[in-house]
Amino acid sequence: MTDRVDISKPxxxxxxxxxxxxxxxxxxxEAVLKAETLEEQQNLIGVNKTNWVINGDFxxxxxxxxxxxxxxxxxxxxxxxxxxxxxxNQETDDHGNPYAHVVCGDYxxxxxxxTKVENPGRFSGEWLTFQFEIKSxxxxxxxxxxxxxxSTGNAWQNHVLEGFQYGSSWKKFVATWYMPTSITYNxxxxxxxxxxxxxxxxxxxxxxxxxxxNVQLVEGHYPEGIEFIRRSYGEELALCxxxxxxxLCPAEDNYPGLFSCWLSTSNYINGITQFEVPMxxxxxxxxxxxxxxxxxxxxxxxxSSNMTLHNASPTACRINMSGASFSGTNGQFAVxxxxxxxxxxxxxxxxx
Numbered sequence: 129m130t131d132r133v134d135i136s137k138p139x140x141x142x143x144x145x146x147x148x149x150x151x152x153x154x155x156x157x158e159a160v161l162k163a164e165t166l167e168e169q170q171n172l173i174g175v176n177k178t179n180w181v182i183n184g185d186f187x188x189x190x191x192x193x194x195x196x197x198x199x200x201x202x203x204x205x206x207x208x209x210x211x212x213x214x215x216x217n218q219e220t221d222d223h224g225n226p227y228a229h230v231v232c233g234d235y236x237x238x239x240x241x242x243t244k245v246e247n248p249g250r251f252s253g254e255w256l257t258f259q260f261e262i263k264s265x266x267x268x269x270x271x272x273x274x275x276x277x278x279s280t281g282n283a284w285q286n287h288v289l290e291g292f293q294y295g296s297s298w299k300k301f302v303a304t305w306y307m308p309t310s311i312t313y314n315x316x317x318x319x320x321x322x323x324x325x326x327x328x329x330x331x332x333x334x335x336x337x338x339x340x341x342n343v344q345l346v347e348g349h350y351p352e353g354i355e356f357i358r359r360s361y362g363e364e365l366a367l368c369x370x371x372x373x374x375x376l377c378p379a380e381d382n383y384p385g386l387f388s389c390w391l392s393t394s395n396y397i398n399g400i401t402q403f404e405v406p407m408x409x410x411x412x413x414x415x416x417x418x419x420x421x422x423x424x425x426x427x428x429x430x431x432s433s434n435m436t437l438h439n440a441s442p443t444a445c446r447i448n449m450s451g452a453s454f455s456g457t458n459g460q461f462a463v464x465x466x467x468x469x470x471x472x473x474x475x476x477x478x479x480x
């Protein structure tokens with residue numbers, strides 16, 4: 129015979145017990161707990177956000193990994209980034225992650241980098257949060273944040289003008305502002321312009337340098353910033369190619385076929401190419417090196433200065449190349465090939 133033991137315990141309200149927990153949550157935690165919907169919680173903590181800065185982690189360097197200092201706006205290295213009075217170069221951390229290394233030039237003014245976000249009118253009536261990390265191994269410590277856009281009234285609308293101090297270790301800085309509804313935003317080739325100065329208070333910091341990484345702009349008001357939103361290399365490259373595409377003849381292979389073409393009389397080659405992604409606008413063309421149309425036989429070669437752009441649209445274009453040494457049968461199929469090491473063709477549809 130087995131003894132039976134009955135145990136009774138009063139009912140417990142789980143809801144009441146949870147409400148009585150003494151674990152502190154803070155103001156932010158209370159706000160998340162009080163949110164009525166998942167969307168409200170996501171907005172509070174900054175998830176499911178879009179980073180509107182393209183190439184904010186400096187993954188893409190189609191033009192070059194080294195820039196040059198000039199006393200004017202130039203974009204010669206990192207995609208979507210302009211540099212003024214400083215050379216914008218690529219460096220990497222111990223894990224191979226790239227970042228911007230800006231070497232100040234010999235100019236009696238500050239060096240800075242700038243990026244642009246297309247169609248700033250989309251942010252009308254919204255709060256924006258801009259953040260980045262910066263350091264200097266060479267004693268620079270006085271920075272400046274500047275944000276503006278061009279209105280249809282032909283005037284600059286300034287949003288942020290804010291100084292900051294930094295040092296030799298990576299430090300994050302955050303700026304927030306409200307995009308007013310009281311102005312008319314320019315919908316043309318101007319964007320929301322974001323500037324990062326690394327030597328604002330030192331007017332000639334020749335050869336001194338500073339480093340920038342993880343640049344981000346999101347919708348919402350986050351005075352402390354949020355975690356950096358990282359995209360894959362392929363996604364970042366596709367976003368950059370909306371504004372600029374470079375097709376390169378690499379050093380290890382002198383004769384890559386860039387796209388199909390055909391011979392048109394003995395002195396012309398015509399080729400049609402479709403872009404990797406739709407571009408912002410019909411692009412301009414620049415090229416370097418010598419090129420040829422390779423078909424059943426070598427057509428001869430011609431300099432890139434003889435290459436012209438025709439029928440350009442955001443999705444495709446026709447390229448015409450003339451050369452007295454071209455030979456072949458009219459209408460013969462060919463492939464446009466680089467005849468020089470590091471020859472390239474580039475299509476540019478960047479913002480103004």
